[in-house]
Amino acid sequence: MINWREKIIQLLLVGAASASILIVLLIFLSLGKEALPFMSDPGIGRLLEYRWIPVSFKREVFGIIPLITGSVLVTILATGLMIPFGVLGAVYIAEIAVARERAFLKPFIEIMAGIPSVVIGFFGLVILNPVLKEVFQLKTGLTALSGAILLALMAIPTVISISEDAIRSVPKSIKEASLALGASRLQTIFRVVVPAALPGIIAAVMLGIGRVVGETMVVLMVTGNAAKITFNPVDSVRTMTATIAAEMGEVAFGSDHYQALFWVGIVLLVITFTLNYIAQKVLNRYRMK
Amino acid sequence: MVSTNVKMGMRAVDFYYGESQALFDVSIAIPEKRVTALIGPSGCGKSTFLRMFNRMNDIIDGTHHTGEVMIDKESIYQNNNNLAELRKKVGMVFQKSNPFPKSIFENVAYGPKIHGIKEQTQLQEIVENSLKAAALWDEVKDRLTTNAITLSGGQQQRLCIARALAVEPEILLMDEPASALDPKSTTRIENLIGELQKHYTIIIVTHNMQQAARVSNYTAFFYEGHLVEFDETKKIFTKPEKQQTEDYITGRFG
Amino acid sequence: MISKKGKEYFIIGLIRLATYLVVAIVGYILFDIFIKGFPILNWEFISGFPRRSGAEGGILPAIVGTICLVTGAISFAFPLGMASAIYLNEYAQQGRFKQIIRLAISTLAGVPSIVFGLFGLGLFVLFFGFGASILSGSLTLAFMILPTIIVSSEEALRAVPTALREGSLALGASKWQTIARNVLPYALPGMFTGSILGIGRAAGETAPILLTVAAFYLPRLPRSIFDQVMALPYHLYVLATQHPEAEKVLPMQYGTALVLILLVILFNLSAIILRNQFRKKIQW
Numbered sequence: 001m002i003n004w005r006e007k008i009i010q011l012l013l014v015g016a017a018s019a020s021i022l023i024v025l026l027i028f029l030s031l032g033k034e035a036l037p038f039m040s041d042p043g044i045g046r047l048l049e050y051r052w053i054p055v056s057f058k059r060e061v062f063g064i065i066p067l068i069t070g071s072v073l074v075t076i077l078a079t080g081l082m083i084p085f086g087v088l089g090a091v092y093i094a095e096i097a098v099a100r101e102r103a104f105l106k107p108f109i110e111i112m113a114g115i116p117s118v119v120i121g122f123f124g125l126v127i128l129n130p131v132l133k134e135v136f137q138l139k140t141g142l143t144a145l146s147g148a149i150l151l152a153l154m155a156i157p158t159v160i161s162i163s164e165d166a167i168r169s170v171p172k173s174i175k176e177a178s179l180a181l182g183a184s185r186l187q188t189i190f191r192v193v194v195p196a197a198l199p200g201i202i203a204a205v206m207l208g209i210g211r212v213v214g215e216t217m218v219v220l221m222v223t224g225n226a227a228k229i230t231f232n233p234v235d236s237v238r239t240m241t242a243t244i245a246a247e248m249g250e251v252a253f254g255s256d257h258y259q260a261l262f263w264v265g266i267v268l269l270v271i272t273f274t275l276n277y278i279a280q281k282v283l284n285r286y287r288m289k
Numbered sequence: 290m291v292s293t294n295v296k297m298g299m300r301a302v303d304f305y306y307g308e309s310q311a312l313f314d315v316s317i318a319i320p321e322k323r324v325t326a327l328i329g330p331s332g333c334g335k336s337t338f339l340r341m342f343n344r345m346n347d348i349i350d351g352t353h354h355t356g357e358v359m360i361d362k363e364s365i366y367q368n369n370n371n372l373a374e375l376r377k378k379v380g381m382v383f384q385k386s387n388p389f390p391k392s393i394f395e396n397v398a399y400g401p402k403i404h405g406i407k408e409q410t411q412l413q414e415i416v417e418n419s420l421k422a423a424a425l426w427d428e429v430k431d432r433l434t435t436n437a438i439t440l441s442g443g444q445q446q447r448l449c450i451a452r453a454l455a456v457e458p459e460i461l462l463m464d465e466p467a468s469a470l471d472p473k474s475t476t477r478i479e480n481l482i483g484e485l486q487k488h489y490t491i492i493i494v495t496h497n498m499q500q501a502a503r504v505s506n507y508t509a510f511f512y513e514g515h516l517v518e519f520d521e522t523k524k525i526f527t528k529p530e531k532q533q534t535e536d537y538i539t540g541r542f543g
Numbered sequence: 544m545i546s547k548k549g550k551e552y553f554i555i556g557l558i559r560l561a562t563y564l565v566v567a568i569v570g571y572i573l574f575d576i577f578i579k580g581f582p583i584l585n586w587e588f589i590s591g592f593p594r595r596s597g598a599e600g601g602i603l604p605a606i607v608g609t610i611c612l613v614t615g616a617i618s619f620a621f622p623l624g625m626a627s628a629i630y631l632n633e634y635a636q637q638g639r640f641k642q643i644i645r646l647a648i649s650t651l652a653g654v655p656s657i658v659f660g661l662f663g664l665g666l667f668v669l670f671f672g673f674g675a676s677i678l679s680g681s682l683t684l685a686f687m688i689l690p691t692i693i694v695s696s697e698e699a700l701r702a703v704p705t706a707l708r709e710g711s712l713a714l715g716a717s718k719w720q721t722i723a724r725n726v727l728p729y730a731l732p733g734m735f736t737g738s739i740l741g742i743g744r745a746a747g748e749t750a751p752i753l754l755t756v757a758a759f760y761l762p763r764l765p766r767s768i769f770d771q772v773m774a775l776p777y778h779l780y781v782l783a784t785q786h787p788e789a790e791k792v793l794p795m796q797y798g799t800a801l802v803l804i805l806l807v808i809l810f811n812l813s814a815i816i817l818r819n820q821f822r823k824k825i826q827w
Contacts (some may be wrong), residue, residue, distance in 0.1 A: 003370055009719050013634060016626030021649040023686050027654060085565050092562040096555060105566070107815050112569045114811040116747025117799050118776040122783050123572045126793065156565055186551050194740035214655025216750040221784055243656045248754050249663070265661040269654065276653030352638045376715035387706035389725055400559060400714035449710070456714055
């Protein structure tokens with residue numbers, strides 16, 4: 001009798017754990033279902049054009065290339081900011097900060113990670129953009145750079161906390177061996193500790209990039225949303241995420257435009273999935289060692 | 290050589306953790322209401338051997354065995370539904386005392402409750418008797434509701450013994466029960482084992498040869514997964530049959 | 544010799560500067576919102592209904608909406624996450640199935656929030672026909688925070704020593720008896736911590752609710768789970784970017800931002816404190 005109860009409970013638990021698999025499948029399926037008709041009409045090739053003009057009296061153009069380059073530009077800029085600040089921050093917290101500093105910095109980083117993106121975007125709109133406009137003498141502060149700075153701020157907590165874990169899991173004995181050989185504290189940090197923690201740091205950066213690529217509200221609010229191919233940091237750009245958020249609300253269900261937006265979602269999903277998958281692989285292999 | 294009834298035993302048991310074999314063709318017959326000590330160097334399979342009898346090895350992923358393990362002439366690995374009954378019959382005391390972070394009372398009452406005893410007066414009686422049998426009652430009777438982790442190491446270990454006794458086992462498996470204790474507490478545990486032997490069949494793993502000599506009637510010497518020799522403790526410690534046993538006992542290795 | 548040491552101090556100084564620069568910027572964001580939002584914060588703002596499409600009045604419907612969404616999300620996600628964690632940590636054997644579940648969880652954790660929005664739109668709003676509603680929004684948020692809850696619940700379970708499980712099993716307790724009586728009670732505080740973090744995240748997200756529930760302007764309280772609602776983050780977004788007089792309603796934006804941030808910080812801080820208490824108290 002007891003065995004029956006045990007079996008039923010175990011079955012329920014297996015079911016619950018399988019839910020995650022089911023949800024992932026459902027995400028792919030529900031996106032695919034809405035996006036699929038686009039493949040035959042108007043045809044998948046239409047996505048590869050160089051302009052995004054989804055609403056037009058003449059001919060609608062659904063080229064997602066400018067959206068991809070928009071996301072790429074913002075992401076590269078944000079990554080450039082995120083890596084030095086994130087990694088140095090992690091090094092500082094793990095190796096340099098005294099205990100009392102750490103007791104302040106670690107919760108602060110966690111609070112920082114929790115600030116809603118819409119609040120960051122709001123701050124960008126009312127404070128950062130006017131500053132950038134002034135500094136670079138621009139017509140508008142709504143630029144890729146502005147988005148990148150704010151996205152870097154949002155991703156830095158991820159980079160710091162995972163890198164810090166990696167740095168702290170470097171065995172003490174290695175550090176001591178280096179110090180005992182007469183290496184200074186900094187030499188030990190940058191020649192021994194950081195290289196040993198490098199896989200973890202790389203994974204941290206990749207997860208940070210995943211977060212940047214997928215972030216929506218900040219870019220929607222501050223980057224100007226001009227769908228054009230540009231690599232000028234102080235130009236306006238339109239990212240994939242912002243496009244979905246801005247246009248999905250006004251589009252007719254089932255229309256070509258609607259389906260194209262789901263395709264943008266699929267491209268996003270594939271990119272973030274790949275980034276996460278590689279990061280997880282790196283972390284797993286690293287943890288095994 | 291065994292003068293009393295056989296309580297439990299093994300026939301040709303091989304045991305594996307995944308690929309690596311931990312017990313090799315072990316056969317043994319363990320007498321009832323006696324203390325049997327298991328000695329041998331670390332990693333020789335003593336604990337694995339011990340945990341065969343209450344099937345605690347089952348909870349480790351990827352283990353399997355061949356051969357037969359018997360208690361009261363019944364093979365204990367045949368029926369998977371009787372696990373609760375088996376473990377009720379075969380109590381275990383672990384190397385590191387593991388009191389639950391509950392009150393002293395709740396620790397001892399845990400087993401009886403699991404096995405369906407609900408009535409408070411009956412539980413109280415069981416708790417008192419078990420604590421008395423474990424020689425702990427006088428020290429804790431006034432603070433049964435305090436958390437068990439506040440007890441000293443030796444008291445914790447006796448609490449774990451009381452907890453095991455509360456489900457009325459017939460057999461007690463003890464895995465180096467005194468290895469983490471100070472000499473005074475060790476003595477108390479050893480005396481307790483002497484008392485318990487009247488009612489229970491006890492198997493005790495020990496690292497300490499003097500302890501084996503002091504508390505046990507029979508001794509089994511394990512080496513690298515093989516049962517090298519099993520005999521009366523007196524005989525093992527005075528004139529062992531095997532050279533390996535003698536070398537170990539006289540301190541030439543291990 | 545001295546110059547080498549001087550250089551070392553200089554570089555350490557730079558690293559410290561980089562760290563505290565980030566702290567300062569974030570500190571400034573918080574400071575700015577507190578200073579400018581605080582004067583708006585009064586009883587009428589918290590408990591009143593918005594007027595003139597949010598240019599005047601209060602934000603009660605948005606607060607209530609966010610609370611509804613978060614409550615809905617956590618009541619789906621907590622049981623599911625807890626059960627998944629129990630399976631993964633207590634039952635699952637190493638192998639393919641467990642690897643696939645883990646891959647699914649880390650995939651979920653990386654799905655962009657707007658894609659969750661699309662998914663919620665496709666599945667709950669359209670396919671199941673729940674429409675844009677609290678139900679659709681809550682389910683979407685629930686799946687978004689599920690990985691957080693699973694991962695922290697697992698961590699809480701792992702922190703319970705194996706010796707407690709063995710002790711219980713050795714007394715003849717079944718696996719589930721052991722988990723229910725001698726593992727879960729000690730893991731629950733840790734599980735709650737993860738859930739509170741999840742709640743904080745759900746409260747602050749905009750993108751997933753954009754397409755599944757959020758109302759642009761709806762100055763009344765919801766009557767059922769099939770109603771649309773306003774929500775704090777979306778309200779802030781609307782006021783800041785969509786409102787015809789965005790400049791004029793700046794104080795309302797600051798007020799909304801402050802309420803939102805206070806809510807989220809409240810959740811996060813209580814999670815951090817709860818976790819620290821828990822770590823301090825239980826020393827096995």
